[in-house]
Amino acid sequence: MHPPTGKLHHIVLTTTVAALAAVAATMLTACERKGQAQTLGRGATTVPVTLRAVKLLPVQRSVDVVGTLFGDEETVVSAKVPGRIIALYKDIGDTVAPGEPLVQLKPNDYQLNVAKAQLALEESLAKLGLKELPSKDFDVAKIPPVVKARLQTENAEAKYKRGKKLFESQPPLMSEQDFSDMETAVSVAKSSYDVELLTARTLVAQAWSFKGDLDIANQRLNDATTRAPSTSEATTQPVDTGKPPGEAHTYVVTARYVNVGELVKEITPCYRLVDDTPIKLRAKVPERYVAEIKVGQKVKTNVEAYPGSDFSGAVSRINPQIDPDNRTFSIEVLIPNNDHRLKPGSFARASVQTRVDSNIVFAPRESLVTFAGVEKVFTVREGKAVEIDVKPGDAHSPDNTYVEVTSGLKGNEELVIRGTNKLANGVPVIVNAPTASQATSNPTKDE
Numbered sequence: 001m002h003p004p005t006g007k008l009h010h011i012v013l014t015t016t017v018a019a020l021a022a023v024a025a026t027m028l029t030a031c032e033r034k035g036q037a038q039t040l041g042r043g044a045t046t047v048p049v050t051l052r053a054v055k056l057l058p059v060q061r062s063v064d065v066v067g068t069l070f071g072d073e074e075t076v077v078s079a080k081v082p083g084r085i086i087a088l089y090k091d092i093g094d095t096v097a098p099g100e101p102l103v104q105l106k107p108n109d110y111q112l113n114v115a116k117a118q119l120a121l122e123e124s125l126a127k128l129g130l131k132e133l134p135s136k137d138f139d140v141a142k143i144p145p146v147v148k149a150r151l152q153t154e155n156a157e158a159k160y161k162r163g164k165k166l167f168e169s170q171p172p173l174m175s176e177q178d179f180s181d182m183e184t185a186v187s188v189a190k191s192s193y194d195v196e197l198l199t200a201r202t203l204v205a206q207a208w209s210f211k212g213d214l215d216i217a218n219q220r221l222n223d224a225t226t227r228a229p230s231t232s233e234a235t236t237q238p239v240d241t242g243k244p245p246g247e248a249h250t251y252v253v254t255a256r257y258v259n260v261g262e263l264v265k266e267i268t269p270c271y272r273l274v275d276d277t278p279i280k281l282r283a284k285v286p287e288r289y290v291a292e293i294k295v296g297q298k299v300k301t302n303v304e305a306y307p308g309s310d311f312s313g314a315v316s317r318i319n320p321q322i323d324p325d326n327r328t329f330s331i332e333v334l335i336p337n338n339d340h341r342l343k344p345g346s347f348a349r350a351s352v353q354t355r356v357d358s359n360i361v362f363a364p365r366e367s368l369v370t371f372a373g374v375e376k377v378f379t380v381r382e383g384k385a386v387e388i389d390v391k392p393g394d395a396h397s398p399d400n401t402y403v404e405v406t407s408g409l410k411g412n413e414e415l416v417i418r419g420t421n422k423l424a425n426g427v428p429v430i431v432n433a434p435t436a437s438q439a440t441s442n443p444t445k446d447e
Contacts, residue, residue: 046428050418051380052367053430055402056411062300062351063292065331067283070187071274072334073229073249077102078267080223081110085262096228096251096273103226103258103270106437110221117214124207128200133211140200149196153189160186162414178197207379226270249275254344256304279342281313281333281350287322290329292354294318299333301350311335311342315352359411360395362402368392375409378423380431385416387425 044446083105090102129144140146163182166173173416202342226253255272258264281301285293295318313335322329333350335342342348351384367377368390375392378385416423 002080004349005262045387046121046430047419047422049378049380049416049420049423049429050432051414052364052417054364054405054409054411054413054415055362055397057362058355058400059360059404060353061292061355061357062353063285063289065283065285065352067281067348067350069335069342069344069346069348070280070282071276072278072280073251073273073275074344075229075251075273076269077226077228077271077273078264079103079105079226079264081105081220082265083107083109083224083263085258085260085264088256088258088260090253090271091256092253094253096253098228098249098251099230099292100228101225102228104280105264107221107224107225110217110224112216114214114221117210117217121207121210121214124210127201128207131205134204136204136208138204140204141198143196143200145247146193146196146200149189149193153186153193156182156186156189185359189375228273250277251275252340274344276340276342276344277337278313278334279337279344280316281335281348282330283333283348283350284323284326284328284330286351287327289354290322293331293352294354298353299335299350300353301333301348303346305343305346305415306341311337313350347437361405361409361411362391362395362397363392363405363409363415364417365396365401365403366417368403368422369420378420379413380416380429383428383430385423385425385427385429387423390415 038154084224085103086106087104088102088103089100090096096102125133128134141150160182163174163179167176167179205401228247251273253271254274257269257271264270281299293315295315297315299313299315300315302308302310313333315331315333317332319330331352363377365440369376369378374389376387376389380386388408390408391406393406395404396402416429419429423429
């Protein structure tokens, strides 16, 4: 439905009048500013100003990143053997020392297996006539059955030698059949000795096999108690985790997956443990900073839970590969966390301190004037104001009274800090002496 023609003409007329009024106001403001500048330029008014010198200060450059906090070590502890849980020793939030028990399974079956393996070993040793397991280089000739076979062989050989003398005498004092029986007896005795040696070696090997079965049974009995990881279990050279020498991991329980009475299988997850001292920050860095980030550089980190607090750390690892999907590379920062305030999984912001630039130009913050989106300052030459376009940087002095300027100034200028709102290019000025508070404001370095 269209509005009446008269009402439409009224709306158009109202809009046009408003637009013309806005344009007229803008032109009037510009004309007034131009007229004021021309009046001041002709010396109608001299503006009193206060100057302050530009400073050259060192600047700590940094790269800002965001990332996530992780524990120094995070692990899921699982059951190594099947069984029914009869006890749980820890719950969420508890501290766990390395090797401390977490889960206890019912040990009955594993105790029976240990007893069975022990009896088999003892039986094997009894066949050897021993009470303890011999060494692997044990001389089996000392075993009683072997000694008996050796003595029987020596006796048969002695009889054979005596019989040979009787058989070879003239006339023979022994029949040929008896002498042949002696020869056979010597061969049988030697064979029996060899058999006893082989049997003894077999029994020694069997005893060692039973000892292995006993060790396995004992290990499974021990595994019925699930424990926190221990550094003594490591078989490889440990990596540098940033902990003081000799300091062990201390874990905190962050999840429990099982309950008392539950029947679990092998590798069933039971607990999730995190070692949060030190803590790790993992973050992505844009590719353009790849030449600036180095291992060992200091890092200031803050989290939302502790506003205003900077947690100091250092770059510990740098991924040597650039991710082609987002053109970033990852870094890892180690942060001491002895008070456990930083929590794994938290979002964090960090500033990597890369290098220090010296003799950077800093202008007084009060000297900066913003007009139509352009930053400018005023200096004084031959008694007149001179306008200079500048580009502020990111750095500032510790007391926030000076701001970095990346272009427009050389570092030897004095800038107007009082009276800037009345200045234009070429306006006559008179310089006032700075006040005591202004003269003592003298920052020496940047944050």
